Amino acid sequence: MSTWTPVCDLSALDPERGVAALVDGVQVALFLLDDGRVLGVANHDPFSGANVVSRGIVGSRGERTTVTSPMHKQVWDLVTGECLDAAGKEPVDLPAFPVEVRDGVVHVGS
Numbered sequence: 001m002s003t004w005t006p007v008c009d010l011s012a013l014d015p016e017r018g019v020a021a022l023v024d025g026v027q028v029a030l031f032l033l034d035d036g037r038v039l040g041v042a043n044h045d046p047f048s049g050a051n052v053v054s055r056g057i058v059g060s061r062g063e064r065t066t067v068t069s070p071m072h073k074q075v076w077d078l079v080t081g082e083c084l085d086a087a088g089k090e091p092v093d094l095p096a097f098p099v100e101v102r103d104g105v106v107h108v109g110s
């Protein structure tokens, strides 16, 4: 985890809404949460095969912050990428990416 890529200004993100960013050739779905954290997971939805995770719905399961696929409603932990609900399929986790905000700029590690 040695490379940090600046992707956008923090002010470009809307709370509880995802955006897709291209980091080193990989699409990352970034989410600014109401508590100020910015989390990143792969934008590629392994169930539908589409790059749609950034358009998923932010929610929670107990203490865990989640994103639900807009396609087939699978649910992942936004911090770890762990698949929490495969909606009847074999669970497939999402790669999770470290995110840091430095000087108001969102950086993604890869």
Ligand code: FES
Pocket (backbone or CB within 6 Å): 006, 102, 103, 105, 107
């Ligand atoms: S290190 Fe990237 S903006 Fe400061």
